[in-house]
Amino acid sequence: MRALLTPDVARKMGIVLLRPGPELMPLFSRGRVLVEHEPADMADLPTGLVPPVRQPLTEDPYLLRFFLDERVIQAAGGISALEAWLLMNGNTCQWGEGDYHHHEITTRREAEGALRLCWHCDTQFRDQSFKALTDIARENVVEWVVDKARAALHFDESHTLTLPELCWWAVRQRVSGAFPESMAEQALGWPVEPIKSVYRECDLMPSALATSVIEEHVKPVLTLAVDPETPESFMLRPKRRRWVNQKFTKWAKSQPCECCRRPANDPHHIIGHGQGGMATKAHDLFVIPLCRAHHDELHADIVAFEEKYGSQLALWFRFIDRALATGVLA
Incomplete structure (x- = not known):
């Protein structure tokens, strides 16, 4: 609630009197009130309750x-x-x-x-x-x-x-x-041109819709599809397929290092814990953003690294939780 009031000033006594009226008395029920000069845009308003700002x-x-x-x-x-x-x-x-x-x-x-x-x-x-x-x-x-x-x-x-x-x-x-x-x-600041009833063919210029441009910037980085009936799911001994997604690994590379929070350089694929092996990598989903120094430290001695910074699985869980919570994985 805001009010525009005309004060009666008793200068010798140092007192300022205000007459808000019954409808404005709740304004003074919460203790202190802010007093400031009348803004120029309120010069034409009558004394009393100030209406909400026009939207x-x-x-x-x-x-x-x-x-x-x-x-x-x-x-x-x-x-x-x-x-x-x-x-x-x-x-x-x-x-x-x-x-x-x-x-x-x-x-x-x-x-x-x-x-x-x-x-x-x-x-x-x-x-x-x-x-x-x-x-x-x-x-x-x-x-x-x-x-x-x-x-x-x-x-x-x-x-x-x-x-x-x-x-x-x-x-x-x-x-x-x-x-x-x-x-x-309007949000993109594109010039608004009136629609004409007749156009020359040379004036018709193809362009992307403004809504599609905005959606391109705000859409999730990755969308996961779920198929419960893949051909491999019906095989006794299916040939494993490695899940690859360069968009996700590129995003992971841009995130802070999970050890020191400095800019990461590499999306580290989990090794050990049943992942990785000779001439193979874990799925691209199982990556951890690491800076070059900590990436080298992990590959130099996995046991020492996990004793110092925690299990790779714990680091990955923290990272994947953030990816889901921020809508990157949807």
Whole structure:
């Protein structure tokens, strides 16, 4: 809660008097309050409660498809969290029409969101649905997602959320696949050109979709496929196949050394423990990132290395756990 107040200054007594009114008294119930000069953008506001900062993203029609996507709603907490947010941020019926509204407030779910209604209106519209209610529910979803993204990024209520910040929240929540093409183009800073009704053939230039460019950057490094019915699984003595994946070993090489946390140089394939052997290596999945010094030290004396730094299996488990937890292995 923020307020814009006009002070009465008693200079000789060194006292400043404020008259907030009953609705603003909760502002002073938590102890100290911040006092600062009136910002230039509030010069035209009346004295009293300062409304929440305007969020232009909630008014962009091109983002509506993103906000209403089921994946985005679930990433923000789900419909139940939206209903709790509605009750926490208001105690009046959102259906503005009608002469009577009950003092008790409840929530009503619509196909694409939820809205806050009094008991009278909720009973009146039971088993009914029409565009006006749906529009209010949609607006609530949009404002709620923006508010959740702002809070998740640790911005206060006075912060205006930008499109890059919303995109970063979506990437963190793993819902970048819900980006519409127009949103992806804005996030990448691509120039927005109006669509013409007629094009010359020489003006048609093929280009990648902005959504595909973003997905290329945020997708997992490796996707594992599971096939429980391979031909070898039905053989009594199948010929073993070595699992090879250069993309994973390249990523492992870029990680910190598991012994000293300095930049690794090599993806070490586990030896011993039933792995490795004459003219063969362990699967590429069984690698540990090591710097050159510790890699040489391991091959010089495996027993001494494991006594000093721990078993190769323990080092590998720690590394593979991080790969799974960060989405590299999916």
